[in-house]
Amino acid sequence: MGMASLIMAIITPVAAFIIRFSLTVLLSMLVAISVAAAVAVSLAASLAFAFALAMAVGMIVVTFLVGSRGRIISITEPGNPTVVVT
Numbered sequence: 001m002g003m004a005s006l007i008m009a010i011i012t013p014v015a016a017f018i019i020r021f022s023l024t025v026l027l028s029m030l031v032a033i034s035v036a037a038a039v040a041v042s043l044a045a046s047l048a049f050a051f052a053l054a055m056a057v058g059m060i061v062v063t064f065l066v067g068s069r070g071r072i073i074s075i076t077e078p079g080n081p082t083v084v085v086t
Helices: 004-067
Strands: 074-075 083-085
Touching: none
Parallel strands: none
Antiparallel strands: 074 083
């Protein structure tokens, strides 16, 4: 009986430490994942806002050019439009 209680006296704190350590690691991983998700959502929202703002400014500029100077002859590249007006 003395040997069993000695083994339990050694195993119990080790098991408690392992459980505590794994819970701490799991909790820190969950915090890191949630922070990364929040950063990704924030970045996506800011990129979408910047894209929408650029589209709005581009449409205003093209409308102003068309309204003030004539008509659009060509918009060259879809990714990088160059407006040529007469």
